[in-house]
Amino acid sequence: MTEETKTRTEEFQVSGDKMVGKIKEVLHEGNIRRVAIQNEDGRVLIDVPLYLGVVGALLAPQLAAIGAIAALVTKCTLIVEKVEEEEVEEETEE
Numbered sequence: 252m253t254e255e256t257k258t259r260t261e262e263f264q265v266s267g268d269k270m271v272g273k274i275k276e277v278l279h280e281g282n283i284r285r286v287a288i289q290n291e292d293g294r295v296l297i298d299v300p301l302y303l304g305v306v307g308a309l310l311a312p313q314l315a316a317i318g319a320i321a322a323l324v325t326k327c328t329l330i331v332e333k334v335e336e337e338e339v340e341e342e343t344e345e
Contacts, residue, residue: 256334258284263329270321270329271314277331285332288320296320296327 265273274286278301287298297320299313320327 258332258334261331261333263331264326265329266326267321267324270324270327271318273329274314274317277329280333282334283331284334285330287330287332288317288324289328289330290324291326296324 263273263277270288277283277286283301285298285300288296290296297313297316299317
């Protein structure tokens with residue numbers, strides 16, 4: 252058996268004051284590869300790649316930057332790229 256990694260993207264419309272809370276909520280769900288924030292015009296304001304297992308103190312500087320952006324925007328789109336691992340059975344030749 253081998254593991255194949257697939258990703259899926261979810262988008263959330265959030266107001267600036269609720270952005271950091273939503274990001275923390277999504278991070279607790281796990282398997283997050285990347286978080287990006289787009290403004291109302293579709294321009295990406297910040298794109299933060301995350302690595303599995305990197306949470307807590309190592310993420311604090313990024314959350315501080317996200318908090319600063321949240322103070323400047325009223326509405327934005329939170330784009331979350333999640334990793335889905337699926338086990339695929341290989342057919343063996345006899």
